[in-house]
Amino acid sequence: MADTVKLPYQKELFGHPVGLYVLFFTEMWERFSYYGMRALLVLYMTAETLKGEQSGLGWTEGEAIALYGWYTMLVYLMSIPGGFIADRLIGQKKAVTIGALLLTAGHGVLAIDAIWAYYTGLGLVILGVGMLKPNISTMVGGLYKQNDIRRDKGFSIFYVGINLGSFTASLSVGLVASVYGWHYGFGLAGIGMLLGLLVYLYGQRFLVQVGNVPTIEEKSNDISIGTLLSQLLKSPLQLGIVIAIIAYAVYSGLTYNGNDSWGFAILYIFLAFVTGMMMMIYKNLNGQVEKDRYVVLLLSLLMVIVFWGCFEQMGGLMNLYAEQKTDRMLFGWEVPAAWFQGANAGFIILFSVFVANIWAKRKLKGKAADSLFKMATGVIIMGIGFVYMVFASMEYENNGSSAMYWLVLAYFFHTMGELCLSPVSLSFFTKLAPARYMALMMGVYWAATGLGNKVAGVIGESASKAGELNVFGGLFIFAVLFGILVLLFIKPLRRLTHGAEDKETIIRDNQTEGFELSDH
Incomplete structure (x- = not known):
């Protein structure tokens, strides 16, 4: 033949x-x-x-x-x-x-x-x-x-x-x-x-x-946005909430004195419609299991916003800090500030398999290694990275410049946190989201990531008045406390997932390869 x-x-x-x-x-x-x-x-x-x-x-x-x-x-x-x-x-x-x-x-x-x-x-x-x-x-x-x-x-x-x-x-x-x-x-x-x-x-x-x-x-097969909006018009309570948010958005655009006041107003209007759709999705879910998982899904979105709101200082405030306040001389040559942006990807390539194996070993030993635990841990580790930016800011105030290794250490911890949260969050999201709303919810996930990036910009912008030391210190405290708070409530949150990861755990325990990389 x-x-x-x-x-x-x-x-x-x-x-x-x-x-x-x-x-x-x-x-x-x-x-x-x-x-x-x-x-x-x-x-x-x-x-x-x-x-x-x-x-x-x-x-x-x-x-x-x-x-x-x-x-x-x-x-x-x-x-x-x-x-x-x-x-x-x-x-x-x-x-x-x-x-x-x-x-x-x-x-x-x-x-x-x-x-x-x-x-x-x-x-x-x-x-x-x-x-x-x-x-x-x-x-x-x-x-x-x-x-x-x-x-x-x-x-x-x-x-x-x-x-x-x-x-x-x-x-x-x-x-x-x-x-x-x-x-x-x-x-x-x-x-x-x-x-x-x-x-x-x-x-x-x-x-x-x-x-x-x-x-x-x-x-x-997909539920359209138009379908959800038409359902929203038939629900007086949800419609009233959305209208109230839109009214606040217009008010903020008229009264806020910033250069981008209408930009924020448009963002609030967008968030109002997203809020309305999220409420309608909850109302249309079938049974308590779907509704409980949906609640955990919303919390995972909040963790995504918090994480990227802190992490994305890397491309903004920390990038400027590398340019203006870091002693970048190495053997008589000045290291370009943009090079520090490569530290994150470099650490991902070097340590992704190592981090994945750590979680695999914890799972084999019967220790906590589910998505919620990984994500909360990732937020904490990322927050710890700002400690080194606090040290850098203190050194700058005393000496007029700070050493490069503070930035490298901060990027290292941020990357370790990212490897715990980023590869996990999207996968976890797909496990909890109702199948008929999957395409729409993927859009909501990326919207949350984008909102986190905007939060990062707002925080970084405040550094011109509050000072880097206060901003970096505040980010450290907030991220660590937020991650710890999630860990304190992790047992009831796991119950609300109704074993969404149980089957996956059995399958993964029988696999011999684990390799996770991240894209942000």
Whole structure:
């Protein structure tokens, strides 16, 4: 009998579909472009306005961190319409193509030295990430059949690309920007995204079976936002709550004296509708088990907001601290401030397997290793990282500068906390969310991540008045106490999950491989 000829999309490399490696390199270059530009963002905005390539925008720290907060929030919020457009209209494959094109154009425009180009470039990047980010991960899952044991390892390989792109971007883009100028750094990020687009287009023949335009049956499986809003109009109590929140949003827009008052007003209106939908979902749940799990799901969202609200000081306030208040001289050479942004991805690559094995050993010994425990522990460990920023701030007040190792230690603890929470939270969310609301709830999860990023911007902005020492100290105390509070109530919270992870525990205990990496 003649051997069956495999089609391109059926071919494998190192035991996985070739399409996985196409998506690996696409995402690697996308993260290269995103994190390369992110490492420069607040540094460029606060740099002095000079003639030549080193000229920045000359903004205050508060203004720069505020825009950084809006930008990083919108990047995640755009995942909601990006995922919706793919799921309901064009499919993930076309959505990723559009996202890559928008990102390439956005980074290219950022290389132009003009204020209109800066805002236009950021807008295109926001739209591009929103189209690409939620959909490329969906395509990775689609490469494997439902019960394929290779799926988890495939995602692990994929996330190596994420962190590899982030790590190399912080080093190369930061170095180019420090030597040749900001816009050369933005341009290098754009070249990276162009390479990712070319890889993706070249590899289309290996992705034939995934990310295609959804069928009518697939579209009918999801509960639409319009359906929930129509139900909200029929519920006087929930509608009244939403209207009250919207009224407050408009009032705050009229009375708040800040530059971005209407930005906050629009955000409050958005949150009002999200609140209304979340209430309607709870009302429509079937039975007490679904409702109890939904309550725990909401708490996990709160932990996500708290975690990223603290963690994302890394790209804003801590990035500025590295630039302005850290002694970065090493053997007579000044380390670019943007390089410190690569510490997070570097630590993830080095310690992800180590952290995963620690949790696996705890589980084998019968000790607490469920998702709630991991997430609360992650918040505490991340909070401890701010102790080192407190020490750095105290050293700066005494000596006029602080040592680099304080930043490195802070980033190390932040990364250890991230490895406990980030790979777990999204998986835990999918276990608790009602199946018929899954697509919508995934959008809510990314919205919570985006809201955490905006909270980080608001906190970082306050440092100009409160001082870094107070901000870092406050973040340490709040994060640690919040994590401890969750641990104190963890037993009743576990009961409310009604064994959502029990079956998974049995399956995982029989597996010999564990490997977790994180994307934020």
